Amino acid sequence: MRVVFMGTPEFAVPSLRALDEAFDVVAVVTRPDAIRSRGKKLEPSPVKAEALARGLRVIEANRITPEVSDELRALAPDITCVAAYGCILPDSILELAPLGCFNVHASLLPRWRGAAPIQRAVLAGDERAGVSIMRVVHELDAGAYCAQVSTEVADKPCADLMDELAELGGGALVEALRHIEDGAASWTEQDESLVTYAHKVEKAEMRLDPSDAALANARRVQASMDAAPARCKVAGKGVRVTRARRSGGASLAAGEVSVSHGRVLLGCADGSLEVLEVKPDGKREMPASAWAAGLRGDGIRWERV
Template sequence: MRVIFMGTPEFAVPSLVALDEAYDVVGVVTRPDAVRGRGKRLEPSPVKAEAQARDLRVIEANRITPEVLVVLSELDADIVCVAAYGCILPDSVLAMAPLGCVNVHASLLPRWRGAAPVQRAILAGDERAGVSIMRVVHELDAGVYCAQASTEVADKPCGQLMAEVAELGAHALVSSLADIEAGRATWTEQDASLVTYAHKVEKAEMRLDAADGWLENVRRVQASTDAAPARCVVGGRGLRVLRATAAGESVSAGDVRVARGRVLLGCADGALELLEVKPDGKREMDARSWAAGLRVDQIRWERG
């Protein structure tokens, strides 16, 4: 089977790898090089880097122009596979290949259509997160799906959970293509009454707040990413919280307690224990080491 793959971030890489090992990937479409991470220099997308390492043809495009469409048409693909490409696809792409266009979406549809399904699953306290293999249609993530797979959310950090979901998606995609090619795939319509939307997570949403409960703050830390980190201000100094858990004891909201190597932040209904932090302008460190330099007399914490 001849496959065009479209994807950009790290999440899409396992799907590209699985496709390349199972089928004939005739072209890889990805977003152009951009300033990524902390280096402040142009870098290729994770998908481009993987495709080049595998000696696959790369087409870089922010959108599908008539010129890009000509290139894709000449590849004579049987199917188009998408995983977090980051661009709305025109009808011409959806109808280009005989077997259509399918997407690896990181949620258990119809729950969490949209841009940030894994983060939203964590923030909402979902027990499971997962992936759906769906047909691409005009409406956002509204297509029928032929496969789903899931994993427990538990206390996994967002990065770890996204990596697990990405691997699930890769396996489900390859298996689904075999069923689609053989004409035995079973497609399920989404129940419109169960639809929820995973809007992009804004930085302001991730600010820890003493006026909120400890569970809400723990979930913010768990859902934290470089683009939308969990932050607060302790003693007037900015702090990113990388790992935290329920303290299991009471501390007044807004108070900070450092005792026996533990760092506790008082919330509305309990306390948050910091485990790993990154003070502004400094390296990542365990909370105990960071707290060793604090003067904790009457110190307070607030939103970052």
């Protein structure tokens, strides 16, 4: 089966890898090189890097122009697959291949349509997160799905959960495409009464706050990503908290800080948040026990940034 694949970030790489090992990937469409790190140099998307390493044809496009559509149509694909490409697809792509256009969406639809489904699942305290293989339609993430896979959220950091779901999604995509090719896929229409939307997570949402519950702050840390990190001020200095958990130990008043035997507890509205790993502003990431050595004196407070 001839496949056109469209994707950009790291999440899409396992899907591309799985497709290339199972089918004939005739082209990979991805967003152009961009500044993706602090080096201030243009870098290829993770999908482009993987495609080039595999010797696949790469087409870079910020949007799907008629010229791009014509180039893809000339390749005569049987099916089109999308995973976090990052661009609205025109009818020319939805109608490109006779078997249709399908998306690897990182949620258990109809829950969490939209841009940040994994982070929203963590912030909401969902017990499970997953991936749906769905038909691409005009309305955002509204198509019927033919496969879903899931995993426990537990206490997994969002980045680790994302990696796990990416791998699950790649396997589910290949299996789904085999069923679609054979005409054996079973489709489930989404129940519109159960739809929720995963809007982009803003930095302000991730600010740790002593007036909030310890669980809410712990979920912010768990959902933290580089684009929207979980931050606060301790003793007047900014710090990113990269790993933490709700403490079952001594309860502190909101805003209080306890440093004892290398443990750092932040008092919240209904209990304490135990800080396990941090990245102080201008410094490297480190265990909280090492950071705690600099938190001397009585009456230390913490606050929202």
